[in-house]
Amino acid sequence: MDRIDAMTAFVAVADLRGFAPAARKMGLSASNVTRLIAALEERVGARLLQRTTRSVTLTDDGARYLERARRILADVEEAEGSAQAERTQPSGRLVVSAPVGFGRLHVTPLMSSFLQRYPEVSGELRLSDRVINLVEDGVDAAIRIGHLADSSLVARSIGSMRRIVVASPAYLARRGEPKTPHDIAAHDTIHFGGMGGVTEWRFIDGGEEIRISHAPHFITNIADPAIWHAEHVGGLTWVLAYQAADAVAAGRLRIVLADHELPAMPIHIVYPTSRLLSAKVRAFIDLAAEIADWNFAGAAR
Numbered sequence: 001m002d003r004i005d006a007m008t009a010f011v012a013v014a015d016l017r018g019f020a021p022a023a024r025k026m027g028l029s030a031s032n033v034t035r036l037i038a039a040l041e042e043r044v045g046a047r048l049l050q051r052t053t054r055s056v057t058l059t060d061d062g063a064r065y066l067e068r069a070r071r072i073l074a075d076v077e078e079a080e081g082s083a084q085a086e087r088t089q090p091s092g093r094l095v096v097s098a099p100v101g102f103g104r105l106h107v108t109p110l111m112s113s114f115l116q117r118y119p120e121v122s123g124e125l126r127l128s129d130r131v132i133n134l135v136e137d138g139v140d141a142a143i144r145i146g147h148l149a150d151s152s153l154v155a156r157s158i159g160s161m162r163r164i165v166v167a168s169p170a171y172l173a174r175r176g177e178p179k180t181p182h183d184i185a186a187h188d189t190i191h192f193g194g195m196g197g198v199t200e201w202r203f204i205d206g207g208e209e210i211r212i213s214h215a216p217h218f219i220t221n222i223a224d225p226a227i228w229h230a231e232h233v234g235g236l237t238w239v240l241a242y243q244a245a246d247a248v249a250a251g252r253l254r255i256v257l258a259d260h261e262l263p264a265m266p267i268h269i270v271y272p273t274s275r276l277l278s279a280k281v282r283a284f285i286d287l288a289a290e291i292a293d294w295n296f297a298g299a300a301r
Contacts, residue, residue, distance in 0.1 A: 006040040007069045090280040091120035098143040103127040141271045159267035159294025162241040166253040171234035188235035191216035192226040203260040241296040264297035
């Protein structure tokens with residue numbers, strides 16, 4: 001049994017929920033796919049798929065094995081793609097997706113540097129806070145902030161991001177500085193709803209994650225108005241570190257409750273496993289690792 005072929009068959013059956021469609025995708029007969037799955041189950045010593053006359057579903061063992069199989073196949077695909085890409089020069093059209101604010105401030109300079117270094121590539125940068133399907137939308141790579149839920153994507157860690165509470169020095173002098181998350185109830189708050197519509201903020205208190213509900217004085221779905229209001233009118237606001245970096249560096253805002261922040265979130269570049277990694281995508285990822293200063297887990301800058 002070729003283990004890579006068997007894993008590929010297993011992933012195809014799991015994704016397409018049937019042996020026949022998996023066989024068509026792989027260009028094999030249904031009986032060959034059945035034999036590959038049976039040999040794989042024999043090798044791992046566990047039933048991976050539950051078969052009935054109407055459906056094929058994953059067992060608990062199968063669900064756990066699927067995640068690992070995807071990673072292994074992605075590594076194999078990346079290794080083969082890298083070997084092929086090394087023989088070619090980056091060229092063609094590169095489509096990159098990123099969140100609006102972060103893309104405007106940080107991905108745009110990276111994209112411009114990339115196009116200067118590789119003049120044979122034409123670039124398209126799509127800015128959207130919506131999580132898109134890379135394959136369906138024809139995107140080669142995407143920048144994502146936060147923990148990834150989609151195990152079908154290959155991810156390269158490229159930085160980290162804090163979520164911070166900030167307020168102006170004048171406001172803190174007037175109202176006092178909160179010492180614990182529960183002190184937020186006594187303060188004016190500005191809710192940036194870009195990460196969700198629920199008016200609650202999350203912190204670590206006594207080693208446990210807690211959620212603090214509040215009644216905002218001002219609500220906005222974009223970070224810039226929240227930061228402007230905090231600077232000029234006053235109040236606490238909870239934003240990503242990069243969004244307030246300039247205001248903090250200039251002393252217009254101060255970070256509070258730093259000891260109660262959640263662990264920093266990762267920043268990844270992700271790309272589909274269904275494609276061989278082209279020279280242009282590999283070069284873009286390598287350039288990001290080389291020049292992008294995207295570590296916002298320390299003090300905001």
